[in-house]
Amino acid sequence: VDEAIAMIGAASQPGKDERITGFSALNLAGNNAAAGLVQTEVGERAKADTLLATAAGYLAQAKAQGAGGANFAFITLLGEQWRARIASLDAGSGPLSQAQAAQTQAALAKLNEALAGSMKFDQGKTRLRAVYEGYASAYTLSARLALRVGDTAASTELARQAVAQGQLMGNQTPRKRLNSADAQTALAQALAAQGQWAAAREAVAPALAAYRAPAVQQSDDQLIKFDHAQVLLAAAQAHADQPAEKAKFLALATRQLESMPASLKRVKSAVLLRQEIAAEMAKR
Numbered sequence: 001v002d003e004a005i006a007m008i009g010a011a012s013q014p015g016k017d018e019r020i021t022g023f024s025a026l027n028l029a030g031n032n033a034a035a036g037l038v039q040t041e042v043g044e045r046a047k048a049d050t051l052l053a054t055a056a057g058y059l060a061q062a063k064a065q066g067a068g069g070a071n072f073a074f075i076t077l078l079g080e081q082w083r084a085r086i087a088s089l090d091a092g093s094g095p096l097s098q099a100q101a102a103q104t105q106a107a108l109a110k111l112n113e114a115l116a117g118s119m120k121f122d123q124g125k126t127r128l129r130a131v132y133e134g135y136a137s138a139y140t141l142s143a144r145l146a147l148r149v150g151d152t153a154a155s156t157e158l159a160r161q162a163v164a165q166g167q168l169m170g171n172q173t174p175r176k177r178l179n180s181a182d183a184q185t186a187l188a189q190a191l192a193a194q195g196q197w198a199a200a201r202e203a204v205a206p207a208l209a210a211y212r213a214p215a216v217q218q219s220d221d222q223l224i225k226f227d228h229a230q231v232l233l234a235a236a237q238a239h240a241d242q243p244a245e246k247a248k249f250l251a252l253a254t255r256q257l258e259s260m261p262a263s264l265k266r267v268k269s270a271v272l273l274r275q276e277i278a279a280e281m282a283k284r
Helices: 002-011 022-041 045-064 069-091 098-122 129-148 152-169 174-192 197-212 222-238 243-258 268-282
Strands: none
Touching: 002 022, 022 045, 022 069, 022 268, 045 069, 069 098, 069 129, 069 268, 098 129, 129 152, 129 174, 152 174, 174 197, 174 222, 197 222, 222 243, 222 268, 243 268
């Protein structure tokens, strides 16, 4: 965690005597927003707000220097993703307060606006893998925010869009299939929230298979364990009508989280995921 903070902190600062161009200002805007998310994860919310303000300043600087078009729209989208993730962390895992609901709705609206702004430049022409991943990630996050505020229909449609973007990436290797698993998980959760158990199980099945691949199972990447726990939670929710299967998946999800280093178990995303798993267990 400390290493991640140091790395993203360095990337969010201009180099010594660096002349900030429109392009470099765009990069600095994205890096500062990402650094804000990292600081939120470790409980440094005031630092996160400062970094987000800095990111907004760099974005304005880039625009003033003539940055625009597809690159500007895509970096804007990435920045809104980081902000939306922060809003999701702020919302916690329990029932939303009125203020939390308003903050989540606002983040969802801005993220969807940024998505539309970036996608209009694409028109099926952009074939960079990073762009596909960015769109898939944004649609997935938007689906989760919509589900958080109770809009299951919108969540389902957004998750389907995320899955479609994932399919465009090309998922020929075990590790690359993980890029689509997050979208498949979001779709499964949206369907499960509507009681569509069979459809939810079908949606999450490819994600479960992706994490069963030997290359993934043998990986020492700790973030894979966190993502795997999310998939297992979705599988449990998709088996709400089958208590024994649900209990099995919840136990596996818990095992994944508990196998992570203590420093990672303390970050806010892991804490909230543990609370979500506990909430599902309480429903049995």
